[in-house]
Amino acid sequence: MTARRHDPGRRQRIIDAAIRVAARDGLAGLSHRTVAAEADVPLGSTTYHFATLDELLVAALCQANEGFARVLDDSGALTAPGTDLAAGLARVLGQWLGGDRPGAELEYELYLAALRRPALRPVAARWAEETAARLAARVDAVTARALVALMDGICLQVLLTGGAYDEEYAREALGRVIGHGPGRRTGDPGAGAPGT
Amino acid sequence: MTARRHDPGRRQRIIDAAIRVAARDGLAGLSHRTVAAEADVPLGSTTYHFATLDELLVAALCQANEGFARVLDDSGALTAPGTDLAAGLARVLGQWLGGDRPGAELEYELYLAALRRPALRPVAARWAEETAARLAARVDAVTARALVALMDGICLQVLLTGGAYDEEYAREALGRVIGHGPGRRTGDPGAGAPGT
DNA sequence: ATTCCATGTGTACGCTCGTACACATGGGGT
DNA sequence: ACCCCATGTGTACGAGCGTACACATGGAAT
Numbered sequence: 001m002t003a004r005r006h007d008p009g010r011r012q013r014i015i016d017a018a019i020r021v022a023a024r025d026g027l028a029g030l031s032h033r034t035v036a037a038e039a040d041v042p043l044g045s046t047t048y049h050f051a052t053l054d055e056l057l058v059a060a061l062c063q064a065n066e067g068f069a070r071v072l073d074d075s076g077a078l079t080a081p082g083t084d085l086a087a088g089l090a091r092v093l094g095q096w097l098g099g100d101r102p103g104a105e106l107e108y109e110l111y112l113a114a115l116r117r118p119a120l121r122p123v124a125a126r127w128a129e130e131t132a133a134r135l136a137a138r139v140d141a142v143t144a145r146a147l148v149a150l151m152d153g154i155c156l157q158v159l160l161t162g163g164a165y166d167e168e169y170a171r172e173a174l175g176r177v178i179g180h181g182p183g184r185r186t187g188d189p190g191a192g193a194p195g196t
Numbered sequence: 197m198t199a200r201r202h203d204p205g206r207r208q209r210i211i212d213a214a215i216r217v218a219a220r221d222g223l224a225g226l227s228h229r230t231v232a233a234e235a236d237v238p239l240g241s242t243t244y245h246f247a248t249l250d251e252l253l254v255a256a257l258c259q260a261n262e263g264f265a266r267v268l269d270d271s272g273a274l275t276a277p278g279t280d281l282a283a284g285l286a287r288v289l290g291q292w293l294g295g296d297r298p299g300a301e302l303e304y305e306l307y308l309a310a311l312r313r314p315a316l317r318p319v320a321a322r323w324a325e326e327t328a329a330r331l332a333a334r335v336d337a338v339t340a341r342a343l344v345a346l347m348d349g350i351c352l353q354v355l356l357t358g359g360a361y362d363e364e365y366a367r368e369a370l371g372r373v374i375g376h377g378p379g380r381r382t383g384d385p386g387a388g389a390p391g392t
Numbered sequence: 393a394t395t396c397c398a399t400g401t402g403t404a405c406g407c408t409c410g411t412a413c414a415c416a417t418g419g420g421g422t
Numbered sequence: 423a424c425c426c427c428a429t430g431t432g433t434a435c436g437a438g439c440g441t442a443c444a445c446a447t448g449g450a451a452t
Binding site for chain 1: 222223224295301303304307308310311312314315320321338340341342344345346347348350352353355356357358359365368369372373375
């Protein structure tokens with residue numbers, strides 16, 4: 001296992017190169033050759049470590065999935081029981097979408113690729129489950145699932161339509177999903193007034 | 197303009213063929229040649245009517261977008277003021293996802309392609325706006341936007357993870373988003389109990 | 393010391409692709 | 423009647439692709 005005679009980090013460097021290529025040119029621009037060029041390794045090396053592109057995509061998606069999870073964990077929105085969860089999640093989404101837009105687009109493109117590539121589905125499903133599990137520290141399981149779905153949908157609309165992210169709108173929508181569950185109420189039922 | 201000497205429906209037939217190809221093999225399998233073969237027209241004809249693949253995608257997405265809209269309209273969920281909107285929407289999603297799964301996957305794949313193809317973004321944005329506008333007949337604008345996002349996220353998770361669609365869960369989540377707004381309350385706050 | 397094989401490297405084949413281009417044809421404006 | 427050009431058709435070219443394969447190399451097992 002420890003035997004990597006010449007280039008111990010070769011495999012990892014290929015994955016990193018694939019992520020850079022996909023972030024720059026999209027999944028459409030990802031091929032054994034482009035990755036090999038980006039990683040500065042010969043073509044045969046990429047085909048040796050990842051016989052098929054799907055294998056490489058799975059490895060890249062697994063690695064990219066950690067991006068949002070890290071932002072979520074670092075935010076402390078889940079660990080502080082007294083805080084407003086909806087506001088915390090809305091802020092996390094803003095950080096993620098605003099901080100590294102190309103990276104966010106890449107993560108989402110890899111995630112969405114599961115629609116047509118069955119090999120990626122288990123990885124995508126695992127990401128959704130793990131995110132829901134993190135949220136389950138603050139709310140019940142059904143609410144957690146719904147929150148993941150809503151966050152997915154909000155991100156989707158921002159990234160797809162190219163529109164700006166509206167944190168206050170996100171907070172309001174997330175708050176409604178949390179509101180009826182056993183999670184903390186924001187304490188002001190009038191916040192979601194129909195007027196506006 | 198009315199001048200279509202030999203094959204008046206040529207352009208439309210190419211769009212239809214593109215949709216069939218994309219539904220069968222995915223966007224990755226869509227090319228001028230595959231579309232030409234499916235439509236039974238020579239290669240040059242597809243390049244003549246759609247100089248670039250993006251043009252063809254835009255035309256296909258515009259046409260595919262009508263799929264969900266039709267299901268939504270036919271359901272009557274929006275036109276009957278006295279009914280439970282959340283339940284109606286949940287049922288519509290079930291019909292759409294269960295009725296023509298390949299068609300639904302195609303619609304979503306085209307929709308999601310807007311992430312990397314700016315040419316598709318206006319079309320994707322228009323779909324979201326129009327859907328929200330339809331919902332605005334029953335709820336306020338903010339709620340309508342949130343409902344679209346949540347429906348997007350729910351469909352996404354079903355299609356991406358390959359899991360089954362849970363209509364009762366969808367009804368509950370949609371109901372919470374509507375609940376705080378001017379829409380009808382379901383009247384049973386205990387429905388979202390953490391137990392199940 | 394010798395052997396073995398996981399790993400690394402270079403090259404070639406056949407395929408599909410987008411694009412370009414030359415030519416055919418016939419309806420519509422003149 | 424005539425010509426024009428939008429439309430239709432066939433073919434070719436160069437590029438990039440996945441894949442396969444033959445060969446190089448040097449730790450590790452013996």
